[in-house]
Amino acid sequence: MGSSPQGAFHHLFSRQNIRRLIKLLILFGFLMSITLAIGKLYQKWDDDPDRGALAIQNGTFGEDYSTPLYLDQGWSANDSLWYYNTTQGSALIPYDFFIALEQAEFNEPFRANSLIDKYRYLPQKPTFFNPDGLPVGFVKEGYKGKDYIGFTCAACHTGQVNYKGTALRIDGGPALADMVGFLTELEKSMTRALTDAEKNERFVRNVLALGNNYSRAEEVQRDLKRWTRKVNLYNTINHSRVDYGYARLDxxxxxxxxxxxxxxxxxxxxxxxxxxxxxxxxxxxxxxxxxxxxxxxxxxxxxxxxxxxxxxxxxxxxxxxxxxxxxxxxxxxxxxxFNEPNAPVSYPFLWDIAQSDYVQWNGLASNAAMGPLGRNTGEVIGVFGILDWTARERGWSLSSFLTGQSGKSYQIDFSSSIDLVNLSRLESHLKSLTSPVWPTIDTGTKNLEQQKANAIFGALPEWRIDYAKVRRGRKLYAEYCESCHEVVDRTDWDRILVANMSNIDVVGTDRAMAENSVNYTGYSGNFKNTYQSESVGSLVIKDRAPVVQILTAATMGEVATEPDPDKWWPRRAMDWLYLMAKSFFDNEIKASVKSGNYLADTTAAPYQSLLSYKARALNGIWATAPYLHNGSVPSIYDLLLPVKRPGDPEEGEYRPNEFIVGSREFDPIKIGLRSEGYPGFEFKATKRGDFNSGHEYGTIHAPPVEGQPQEPLTDSERWDLVEYIKTL
Structure with missing residues (x-):
């Protein structure tokens, strides 16, 4: 005799089955606790006291430096090394290719420290987590039985400043990297390995000698052609008439x-x-x-x-x-x-990111609930995650349900190399990262690494803090800056950083990034005629739609798909349940309304609020030059100057419209990097994407603040304000 739906319902929730469910949940929690404990123990195995950093001789632009020092940022040596070397699922090219590849114009390895330093990535020595001595943020990624070289968060978010041969490594700081130059060089080198007979013979021989993923020359040749084509395709699609240079990427x-x-x-x-x-x-x-x-x-x-x-x-x-x-x-x-990626921005710094309510330069991403996982998934899509997206016949899956594809004749299966578990772990890891403290003899720190840096830099007159200037600068900061850039306690575990959004018409800075994020459109594929929920209501994704809608749908599909297809399916299911629970119950950032002076979203303009830029706390800002969201101003002092406009007096002091980028040599007076006198990238603030206009508070062009005019800062007041900013 068949059972009724009511009977099936009562059977499902019988006491016996509830007990079984409770036992399964307890077992699941126990297994996850053991897994996390093992992971934490493993994380501490690489404790090289130099954190893998090494000295560079004959460096680019003549910049030699000793083994970099570290400041007190709340991380131990193993914290830094785990961050540098934890994969997120990026797969640029096969790992064996990266190890065996030669430079296009020389027989030297492509991975030689000289080339890595040329494009301003950070060379490393071999350590436990990094046995091949890959640069900071480069890592071996395993996917479906193959090994790849990929990027970690650290490639774009680890900085360094040098001063007279001594280097300071800044965890979570903006990289000075020229990724476009690096990928262009990679394409040239791979093309030469494919077309130059001698290089090709050496390349194939060296790949086979590794005895890793390849056993026959024919396989190497086939994949060399395939991956050269992929790198060329990426560079071709993303060619821009705006040159990025160092320290920026769209x-x-x-x-x-x-x-x-x-x-x-x-x-x-x-x-x-x-x-x-x-x-x-x-x-x-x-x-x-x-x-x-x-x-x-x-x-x-x-x-x-x-x-x-x-x-x-x-x-x-x-x-x-x-x-x-x-x-x-x-x-x-x-x-x-496609759309031209012509709005390069500085790599943002990562301290306080886990404590922020909204992130990205224009506040595009909420940090509440699943926000961090979605944001980081989108990032890995951009840095070469393998997207094995395929179409399958109509059926039920969580990803098709959440992306509105349930009624489609076919649905996208979002299988990929993206490591959702590691993305979640990395985001949690960043909670303990704090901003770097200016090294000065007066801090009284108990941190031994900070003490070492203080002893070296604190002895230099140009690095010493003038506390009389700081006291005057603090008052000026409260008057001119603090309404947007709040002062926070960098070590407060419960801190929440509220993004203060400013309409691009008000702040006046280069509009390209904000406008592109809203105005760029593309073909939506299988997302056509699906619904997407926004703050103003549900929107139908059209055949050609805002790319922000398509990206949101794609990342939602990725996050709703069980992670890591290399794992046994019960482990994948457990990982996914853990990620969902962690996102909702372990994330202390709750959904909230954006703060600031911006145009609200409407039913006619549902993404209007994104036409804004974010002001955030400036702790550690001294270590993040160049400035403004697009890196168009070389120093903090220059940022306090106006942009010269027609009719302005010739004898005035103005922001430079041209300067050189690429040097790590620090300027402790103006707070910036060396910007002249060497053959780096020549930045010119002459076109959309590069403009250095706006944010002219405290200058002769200052906009009213809360309806009140501002008096321009005098030169001595500017220097007082610079001195205070050093202490943040």
């Missing part, structure tokens, strides 16, 4: 493009290609027959890196039946699918 623009590449459907690509025209706007670039030949055997649903590379190769092919497009026409096609 991370959001690149994340947006990577999502679009993996979401767009074959139908949408076909529509784009059929509609593409020449410069006259009337003549089609290709015929329907040519388009269909280009798309022959291309997936109906998800396309991704390799198939996109194949499409590009076919579009440019001069073989019979293909369009044979040149570079000018290819650029037209590219702009129909």
């Amino acid at each position: 991370a959001f623009g690149r994340i947006y493009n990577r999502v679009l590449e993996h979401v767009i459907s074959r139908r949408q690509v076909r529509d784009v290609l059929l509609g593409a025209t020449k410069a006259d706007g009337d003549t089609n670039l290709m015929t329907a027959a040519q388009v269909d030949k280009v798309l022959d055997n291309i997936s109906e649903t998800i396309i991704g890196d390799l198939q996109f590379a194949k499409i590009i190769e076919r579009l440019m092919s001069t073989d019979e039946g293909y369009p044979g497009l040149g570079m000018v026409d290819m650029e037209r096609v590219k702009t129909l699918i």
Whole structure:
């Protein structure tokens, strides 16, 4: 006899089954506690006293330095090393390739410290967690039985300043890295390994000698061609007419493009290609027959890196039946699918990030509930997580339910290399990171590393704090700065940092990043006609939609998918349950309304609040040059100067419109980095994305604050304010 639904319900929640469920939950909690305890113990195994740092001789721009010192930031040696060497699922190229690859113009290894230092990453010596001596933030990632070289958080968020041969390493500080230059150099080196007979022979031999993932020369050659094509594709899609140089990256623009590449459907690509025209706007670039030949055997649903590379190769092919497009026409096609990442910003510093209510330069990401996991997932999408997104037949899954795909004829399966568990652990790890304290003889610290730094720098007159100036500067800070940049206790465990948002029309700084985040659009693929909940209500994702909607849907799908397909499925399920519980119950940041002077979202403009920039506490700001969100001002002192406008007196002092970036040599007077007299990257504040305008508080161009005009700072007052900022 069949059972009724009511009977099944009562059976499910019988006392016996409830007892079983309680026992399972207790067992689950016990197993997770043991796993976490083992993880914490393992985390402390690498305790190299130098934290892997090493001295550099014959450094870039003539900057030699001794083994870097560390300041008191709340982390021990093993805390730093675990942060440097914990994978998040990034996979740039096969690991064996990175180890065996030579530089394009030399026979030296690509991974040589000289090249790493050239692009301003930080060389390291071998340690327990890093036996191959990879640079800070480079790590071996294992995925589906293969090893890859990838980036960790530390690659972009570990800084260093030098002074007369002595270096200070800044955990969580902004990197000075030139990622675009590094990836361009990587593409050149891989292309030479593919096309130069001698280099190719050595490369294949050296990869096979590693005895790791490759056993036959044919496999190496096949993958070398495949991965060279992928790196070329990435660089081509993300080419920008705005040069980033050192210390900046348009991370959001690149994340947006990577999502679009993996979401767009074959139908949408076909529509784009059929509609593409020449410069006259009337003549089609290709015929329907040519388009269909280009798309022959291309997936109906998800396309991704390799198939996109194949499409590009076919579009440019001069073989019979293909369009044979040149570079000018290819650029037209590219702009129909992707957006130019032309809004580079400084790498943000990470101390206090776990205690912040909203993060990203324009406050795009809430830090409440699942916010940190979604934010970090989006970051790994941008730094080469392997996105094995495929289409499967209609069925039920949490990811399809949350992304609105339940009623679709097919649904995206968000399998990937992204390590959600490690992302959660890294976010928790950052809770104990504190901002760096200016090294001065007067701090009275008990931290031995800070004492060492204090003894060296505190003895130098130019590093000593003038406390008479500090007292005057504190009053000026309260008058001119504190309404936006609150003063916090850097060690207060219960601190919450409230982002103070300023409308871009009010703050006046370069608009590119904020406007791109809202205005960039792309093809939504299988997310078309799904619903997305925003603060103003539910929005329908259109065929061509704001990329912020598409990114939100993609990261939601990733987070709702059981992590790490390499693990046994019960372990994946346990990890996922742990992540969900941790996000909701261990995250002390609760959902809240944004603070500040910004335009609120409306039903007509649901992302209007993102046309703002965030002001945050300035503790540790001395170690984060260059300044403003786009790195357009070389020092704190220069930031207190106005931008010269037509009609301003010639004899006045103004922000520099040109300066050199790339040196780590610190200026302890103005608080910045060396900005002239060496052959680094020449920054010019002359185009959108590079403008150094705005944030002119305390200058002759100061906007009213709360309706009241501000008196310009005198030169002596500027120096008092700089002196106080050193102490934050």
